[in-house]
Amino acid sequence: MPKAKRPKIAVWKFASCDGCQLSLLDCEDELLAVAGAVDIAYFLEASRAVVKGPYDISLVEGSITTPHDAERIQEVRRVSTFLITIGACATAGGIQALRNFKDVKEFISIVYAKPEYISTLDKSTPIADHVKVDFELRGCPVNKYQLIEVINAFLNRRKPNVPTYSVCVECKRRGTPCVMVARGTPCLGPVTQAGCGAICPAYHRGCYGCFGPKETPNTVSLSAWWRKLGVNDHDLVRAFRGFNAYAEPFRKESERYEQR
Amino acid sequence: MSDEQFIIEGTDFQKLLDALRQQGYTTVGPTVRDGAIVYDEIASVKDLPIGWTDEQDGGRYRLQKRNDQALFGYVVGPHSWKKFLHPPVLSLWKARKNGKSFEILPNRNDSPRYAFIGVRSCELHAIFIQDRVFTNGKFIDPHYQARRQKVFIVAVNCVQAGGTCFCVSMKTGPKATLGFDLALTEIIDGQKHYFVVEVGTEKGAEIIQRVPAKPAQPNDIQIAEERIARAAQQMGRHLDTTDIKNLLYRNLEHPRWDEVATRCLNCANCTMVCPTCFCTTVEDVTDLTGTEAERVRKWDSCFTMDFSYIHGGSVRASAKSRYRQWLTHKLASWIDQFGTSGCVGCGRCITWCPVAIDITEEVRAIRESEQVSKKGE
Numbered sequence: 160m161p162k163a164k165r166p167k168i169a170v171w172k173f174a175s176c177d178g179c180q181l182s183l184l185d186c187e188d189e190l191l192a193v194a195g196a197v198d199i200a201y202f203l204e205a206s207r208a209v210v211k212g213p214y215d216i217s218l219v220e221g222s223i224t225t226p227h228d229a230e231r232i233q234e235v236r237r238v239s240t241f242l243i244t245i246g247a248c249a250t251a252g253g254i255q256a257l258r259n260f261k262d263v264k265e266f267i268s269i270v271y272a273k274p275e276y277i278s279t280l281d282k283s284t285p286i287a288d289h290v291k292v293d294f295e296l297r298g299c300p301v302n303k304y305q306l307i308e309v310i311n312a313f314l315n316r317r318k319p320n321v322p323t324y325s326v327c328v329e330c331k332r333r334g335t336p337c338v339m340v341a342r343g344t345p346c347l348g349p350v351t352q353a354g355c356g357a358i359c360p361a362y363h364r365g366c367y368g369c370f371g372p373k374e375t376p377n378t379v380s381l382s383a384w385w386r387k388l389g390v391n392d393h394d395l396v397r398a399f400r401g402f403n404a405y406a407e408p409f410r411k412e413s414e415r416y417e418q419r
Numbered sequence: 420m421s422d423e424q425f426i427i428e429g430t431d432f433q434k435l436l437d438a439l440r441q442q443g444y445t446t447v448g449p450t451v452r453d454g455a456i457v458y459d460e461i462a463s464v465k466d467l468p469i470g471w472t473d474e475q476d477g478g479r480y481r482l483q484k485r486n487d488q489a490l491f492g493y494v495v496g497p498h499s500w501k502k503f504l505h506p507p508v509l510s511l512w513k514a515r516k517n518g519k520s521f522e523i524l525p526n527r528n529d530s531p532r533y534a535f536i537g538v539r540s541c542e543l544h545a546i547f548i549q550d551r552v553f554t555n556g557k558f559i560d561p562h563y564q565a566r567r568q569k570v571f572i573v574a575v576n577c578v579q580a581g582g583t584c585f586c587v588s589m590k591t592g593p594k595a596t597l598g599f600d601l602a603l604t605e606i607i608d609g610q611k612h613y614f615v616v617e618v619g620t621e622k623g624a625e626i627i628q629r630v631p632a633k634p635a636q637p638n639d640i641q642i643a644e645e646r647i648a649r650a651a652q653q654m655g656r657h658l659d660t661t662d663i664k665n666l667l668y669r670n671l672e673h674p675r676w677d678e679v680a681t682r683c684l685n686c687a688n689c690t691m692v693c694p695t696c697f698c699t700t701v702e703d704v705t706d707l708t709g710t711e712a713e714r715v716r717k718w719d720s721c722f723t724m725d726f727s728y729i730h731g732g733s734v735r736a737s738a739k740s741r742y743r744q745w746l747t748h749k750l751a752s753w754i755d756q757f758g759t760s761g762c763v764g765c766g767r768c769i770t771w772c773p774v775a776i777d778i779t780e781e782v783r784a785i786r787e788s789e790q791v792s793k794k795g796e
């Protein structure tokens with residue numbers, strides 16, 4: 160790549176905890192290579208320097224929760240060649256999408272002294288509900304190696320190696336005995352997309368579903384099995400209402416049990 | 420090779436491990452980890468699951484204490500020997516950009532010389548099946564072959580069967596009859612604890628000379644045979660294999676496939692734990708600057724969408740088609756493809772399916788529905 164034409168990357172933040180941006184900062188060694196290969200033109204978390212758009216790649220963290228954000232994302236889309244969303248907030252609405260199941264005005268009146276100052280939407284929605292997204296990278300937070308892989312793939316104009324199969328595949332490749340089978344611990348792994356490297360089962364915990372629904376998830380069958388393991392309807396609702404509560408397959412499953 | 424059998428005292432088992440390690444083998448075998456018996460390096464007899472057994476059923480596995488100090492008083496767990504012969508993740512080659520061209524970087528996929536300790540009869544058959552897949556015919560897998568050629572196999576005859584075992588149905592056990600260097604039968608009789616040892620190869624005979632062993636008496640051999648015969652009576656599962664290929668080919672549109680698809684999570688666990696499943700994918704990765712590239716091979720599964728992806732989409736998009744593909748390959752089309760069944764009856768896919776889907780049960784449902792409809796005719 161000729162020096163003069165280093166691709167420009169921007170990192171944008173919407174409603175989020177900044178954790179996914181931190182994953183990018185956490186890339187230390189790799190980041191040096193990133194900084195050499197690309198021009199990080201807009202990344203307020205790391206530097207105040209701002210290079211004007213347009214940008215070759217925009218990484219977008221966070222969900223849309225305010226009317227202002229809903230306008231701002233349109234602007235980001237206009238100045239970006241590729242728009243890549245990173246993390247559960249940007250791809251599914253995040254933990255703050257729990258508001259989507261309730262009346263947000265009630266929360267506001269309880270939480271804020273002067274509710275009239277708060278301008279918010281009644282739902283937290285993923286970026287793809289508002290603009291065209293070129294790639295969605297899952298995770299809460301995203302896996303830094305997957306993040307590098309996606310940037311890398313877009314820079315080299317190839318398909319990212321980001322599998323959409325279950326966490327179980329990663330669990331088995333690393334040789335972790337299944338916590339559901341060997342301990343009776345409920346695990347969301349069979350309906351959750353791989354990417355984290357199956358961390359929780361390696362520490363004897365069930366998967367929390369941080370990477371959202373896998374391809375063709377059979378949530379109905381998994382829930383039925385959880386019931387056999389002794390999980391009650393209420394806890395099933397809560398299990399599916401995590402960081403990816405508003406991702407459709409998880410949302411439908413939690414609603415099914417809520418309505419019972 | 421003589422038919423002579425030997426006795427090794429339980430207290431001398433460490434000497435067998437020592438003899439193998441002195442010969443340069445890395446000894447790997449069963450050990451307790453994370454609530455299960457897995458395969459890993461074992462340097463000392465203390466690393467073995469002494470006094471443990473496993474209780475298995477569909478979707479359920481629990482370790483239990485035995486009331487003796489048996490070294491091999493359990494059956495197979497979530498791991499199989501394929502993790503050593505056909506590793507889950509393997510770098511195939513790397514390349515570096517060199518001006519307008521590129522150079523291939525030498526990839527030293529050196530593997531240790533493994534001695535497998537405690538290979539069960541069904542597992543020997545599984546290794547033989549993978550031998551056919553990887554080293555028979557026009558295309559040889561050099562990685563598998565290099566590992567396989569160096570392996571020393573200490574088999575263990577099962578004297579107790581597990582809750583999901585069906586090797587008797589598949590004619591793959593419980594007695595090891597082929598492909599071992601040494602085969603042991605563990606006998607615990609009151610205060611007595613010893614192994615009856617059968618020698619399968621010259622390599623095995625050499626090792627036995629380095630271990631305190633005395634000739635076995637006909638009585639010892641008879642006790643061993645009786646215990647193995649007892650295990651054969653205890654199979655937790657049964658599969659009627661009569662005309663199984665045609666049975667399945669006749670029933671590709673059977674409603675049972677729709678029924679199992681409502682339960683199947685298409686999570687791929689069954690294929691990962693199966694000792695004969697061999698499918699892989701390759702991922703090509705580049706570094707950020709685009710100057711280095713690497714090709715990595717990983718275990719893959721017919722339960723993923725990507726597996727059957729061709730231009731325009733996945734051929735097997737439904738869970739039904741994926742489960743049917745898996746089961747019919749194991750039990751029917753494998754026979755056409757490789758001349759053997761693809762299933763050795765180890766029961767892993769039953770135990771380690773998170774929702775207890777049972778290959779023997781699925782076949783039974785299809786077979787019985789045919790019998791019912793025949794009767795009705």
Ligand code: SF4
Binds near residue numbers: 336339
């Ligand atoms: S522990 Fe969870 S993710 Fe791992 S194999 Fe079992 S169900 Fe799947």
Ligand code: SF4
Binds near residue numbers: 686688689
């Ligand atoms: S049969 Fe069981 S282990 Fe296999 S893909 Fe289906 S749910 Fe997973």
Ligand code: SF4
Binds near residue numbers: 695764
């Ligand atoms: S199909 Fe199931 S029982 Fe048969 S060899 Fe594979 S894991 Fe074992």
